[in-house]
Amino acid sequence: MNEAANPWRGEASITIANVERLLRPSFAALVAAEEELGPLFALVERAAAGQLRLGEMAALFWHCLAQREGLTREMVGEAVLEAGLAAALPRLRVLLQQILQGAG
Numbered sequence: 001m002n003e004a005a006n007p008w009r010g011e012a013s014i015t016i017a018n019v020e021r022l023l024r025p026s027f028a029a030l031v032a033a034e035e036e037l038g039p040l041f042a043l044v045e046r047a048a049a050g051q052l053r054l055g056e057m058a059a060l061f062w063h064c065l066a067q068r069e070g071l072t073r074e075m076v077g078e079a080v081l082e083a084g085l086a087a088a089l090p091r092l093r094v095l096l097q098q099i100l101q102g103a104g
Contacts, residue, residue: 003066010098012091014061016079022066023091025098033063040099047096054080057092064095 003022005013012023034040037056046052058077065071080088 005094007094010094010101012094014076014079014088014091015083016071016075021071023061023064023095024066025064025095029063029065030099033060036063044096044099047092052092054085057088060092060095 005011005022010025013020014023015021030040033043036059037043043052043056043060046056054077058073058080061080062068062073062076065076
């Protein structure tokens with residue numbers, strides 16, 4: 001990956017197939033995620049209540065990937081499982097904070 005994640009811009013990163021990938025919650029990415037997952041505020045509420053499903057997390061990560069070339073959604077889900085949910089939660093938290101707070 002050429003770009004490092006900037007958490008101040010709501011970015012995070014995830015390792016998929018041994019490559020660090022940038023998660024950038026752009027407007028287009030969040031609109032696509034919302035179309036698939038429903039209202040983003042409800043997604044944030046489910047996450048806060050511990051009710052966010054693994055598939056929802058993987059879908060949000062998929063939509064926020066800055067570069068998807070050579071990747072599949074299944075690879076994103078497998079990367080989350082391989083790293084473990086505890087490792088995925090900080091990345092999710094950065095994305096959810098961006099959804100709630102927007103660009104600072």
